[in-house]
Amino acid sequence: MPLLTVNHLKKIYTTRFGGNQVQALSDVTFSVEEGEYVAIMGESGSGKTTLLNILASLDQPTSGSVILNNVELGSIPDRQLSAFRRENLGFVFQDFNLLDTFSLYDNIALPLVLSRRTPKEIQRRLLPLAQMLGIDALLKKYPYEVSGGQKQRAAVARALITDPQIVLADEPTGALDSKSTDSLLRIFEEINRMGQTIFMVTHSLKAASHANRVLFIKDGVVFHQLYKGAASNEEMYQHISDALTVLATGGKNGE
């Protein structure tokens, strides 16, 4: 039984006055096993953010379903959605989404504070995580006092502190320089090796080449997928680059 099952997702946006309709997703089906590290790529406008918003239970599909560990997202009552999200999903965004008036410690602790965990328990979980991510000396600092890479590591700590079933990452390296990108990708590899399931939207071939599997989305469907298998990051980079060329030139299923 996969951890995440996405069944025939369709999403049609209707403009406010009912005029234009945009079909962002036509028929998206795939699944993610526990412990996998999956990247999804596609051109601008191909529906990646729409898909991520639906997986995050921030938006609802027009039809189709998403099942996370036997729970169909569409069956969760609205009043329970934010707690479900907080307890089961970890989010990492391109622009970090840290609160400027909170220290790094308080930013990382926030999901557990909202879940009413005791300060002692919060500290017991937070300190080893901060140590693993190399930000333990920065916990009293505010986001404006640290670098982009350090902010992103704090955001990763915040995503992991609830021990989520899956981490959803939206262009996590998009705002980072190349040194911080390498450091974040090493962290993702490390937490994946420790068993964390990761689903990442990215435009970056480099980021995608670190994943175990890459899905390609085009015209609202998963058009192709690549397994890394025993390939190196460099070989995977080349395979992804070839697949993107096929995608851009309109070939089908890797032909």
Ligand SMILES: Nc1ncnc2c1ncn2[C@@H]1O[C@H](COP(=O)(O)OP(=O)(O)OP(=O)(O)O)[C@@H](O)[C@H]1O
């Ligand atoms: N709220 C909305 N209302 C109407 N149309 C929308 C809305 N959000 C997205 N769309 C349209 O749906 C399609 C898919 O958009 P989406 O943002 O999911 O693509 P994307 O792959 O994430 O793009 P990018 O890589 O540029 O972020 C696009 O045609 C977009 O214009």
